[in-house]
Amino acid sequence: MKKKYIISSLLICLVVLYLIFTGFKSEGVYYLNVDELLAKNVDLNKDVRVSGIVERGTIKRVDAEKKLYFNLIGEKGKYIEVFYEGIIPDAFKDDVGVIVEGSYNRDKNLLNAEVLLAKCPSKYESKIEKTK
Amino acid sequence: MGKIGYLFEFLALVSVLLSLIAYAAALSYGQKNYAKKGALFLICQLVFTSLSAVILFTACVTGYFKMEYVAKYTDIDLPLIYKLSAFWAGQEGSLFLWVWLLAIFSGVELYRLRKYDYRYNSVVFITLIFVEMFFLFLTTFIMNPFKELDFFPSNGLGMNPLLQNPGMIYHPPTLYIGFVGFAVPFAHSVAALINKDRSAYWLKNTKYITTLVWVFLTIGIVLGGQWAYVELGWGGYWAWDPVENASLFPWLTGTAFLHAAYACRKKGMFSNWSYILILLTFELSIFGTFLTRSGIIDSVHSFGKSPLGSFFLWFMIISISLYLYIFYTKRPKEKITDIKFFTKEGLIYITNWVFVGLMIVVLFGSILPIFTQFFTTNKASVNISYYNKVSIPFFTVLFFLLGLCNVLNFKKTNISKVRLQILFNLVLSIIVSTILYINGFNKPISVVLYFVLIFAFFSIVYIVIRSGIKFGIKDLRTRRNFYASMVVHLGVIIMGLGIVFSSFYQRQAETVINQGQSIQFDRYILDVGNIKFKEFVNYVSAYVPVKVYKENKYIVTLNPERRFYKNREESFGEVAIYSKISHDLYLILASYSKPENYVGLQVIIQPLISFVWIGFLIIVIGGIINFLPIRSNESEDVAD
Structure with a gap:
């Protein structure tokens, strides 16, 4: 009877581990910021997810073709270029924190993004200024 | 003030x-x-x-x-x-x-x-x-x-x-009632442990309140999804975002707890499971709050960084240690009885493991960026397809078990009688699934999923009919708990069907066209009109009237819009949705330019998404039936 408990529990654990492992192997991506992407030796055969800030004045939108180019900068001021095609999130604009996911080409310093997420420039963090 | x-x-x-x-x-x-x-x-x-x-x-x-x-x-x-x-x-x-x-x-x-x-x-x-x-x-x-x-x-x-959005009015409070409420059964479990009460007394005391809390948590989660669907403008309702997952963890273990508690009240088994599951559920609701509050995970929903994280961690560490200490020193000795797997309790046992397993794989994905940071120099993360991939086997098993579990009894099961019934349900489900398959719903994984859902559906129909014949309509009142639980399960199945069809058979198109032109999509023709502007109290709306025709018949005019709020630089899309039972037509105004005369539209067809909301309503109705102020005895087991 105890054996049954243990065997069934172990079985589920194994399934869980197997799924986590295979799931991660095929779907896992590295999550980096711009500085880390530029500094580290990352396996670039896999997609990367990169967070950074949209550099002011670098956004080029070709709305008619749904294409978007911009530079993503890290804390140290280095940047990568990003190309994205698709629906642009509402919150996307200059100086906003974004997360992009896609394949990165080190020679061109270009990230071909399939996913573009813009963090809400929420007023959660903003300060109330004294107006009068 | x-x-x-x-x-x-x-x-x-x-x-x-x-x-x-x-x-x-x-x-x-x-x-x-x-x-x-x-x-x-x-x-x-x-x-x-x-x-x-x-x-x-x-x-x-x-x-x-x-x-x-x-x-x-x-x-x-x-x-x-x-x-x-x-x-x-x-x-x-x-x-x-x-x-x-x-x-x-x-x-x-x-x-x-x-x-x-x-x-x-x-x-x-x-x-x-x-x-x-x-x-x-x-x-x-x-x-x-x-x-x-x-x-x-x-x-x-x-x-x-x-x-x-109206979601703001009811989503957070209902979700919070769900989160906070699990503290109540948790407190009762501590009371039972401290007083060395080995019976299922505490579970009987909290039976209704736990179900109520569970219903609220479900309402909170679904309304959150509904809100995302109408507000965020990407055509979906669930993105496996860490913050969304945070609400799912206590839901999964809470659901397992409800099942363990049921078996414990009825047969006095799984009492240890009940203690551990309520601990998990309570801590996961705290953890959910922690994930959203601490800013530790990048998420679209999360609040800014705050010093709260460490407080939550300490609270969780202390409460878990205390509870486990009390549990190990005072826990009741469980009567070890032989559990046969092919009985109700056997399947409930497996079900609980599956719920916990599902929680673990989702939890793993959600906190991966945090702990890979500690052990390696690279942060790793997973995306939506990871969650879809790992959760599907669990959902498949869960609904298959539901289909089996319904027809089984506690302890002894008359195998030959039940076997026939299961076979009958299987044949029915195969027939229905084949019909769906022939009609174009032929993506392999979706076939497996709707097959188990239909199998579970027939088992409920069967068990309700059997109960009706055996006990008659008179017993609708006394057997209220049983019927309520069947209604809730039915709701979950219908919702499951909605999720399967809307996620596997969604069709979408992104187009940029000139004003006055039309788009053909699926069986619809969309006449895109001129961009218009309108001023409201706290925003200005830019919208495009889109006339929808189906088979040359005018149906409706949808107005997808973008809103420019005062003191906000960016604009916000407001989707326009035309809902039918069979599908939703979902329009997003992605971009536009008056001088350059173009409109960027995203058109999505979501098949059967109405089932998600209908199933949800049925779950809530089941919950309400459970609380109707009429007496009910506990005999929930039809075959007794």
């Missing part, structure tokens, strides 16, 4: 402290009178927190911008309803909502348990106070919503436009 609110908050903290002392005294001196004092202080606490809550509501509505919180989340032009919901729009307020709700739950428990033994009560309330003190401490000293500025701003900053 802020100062008065703060004063009440502080008094509430003092009251819970006094109440804690009184209850502790009642236990250590064995005197009932002290427990009565404890109850009195607890009522004081409820009164004080409610007064603070009233003040926070009033400050939000009247625009008392001297309070920083009010200035941060409201402004003069904000519609009244959103001024009210600004209560929980920010970090401080939503933590205070937790405090207030827990105070209300404690009040309810005070009333419910008024005739119980004081030794049991005292432990229940000490546990609730322990939790309440933690949150009151945070809102009083760390994140105080009543903090006043040293000047009176002329206007506030206003609410984030994404929050200005």
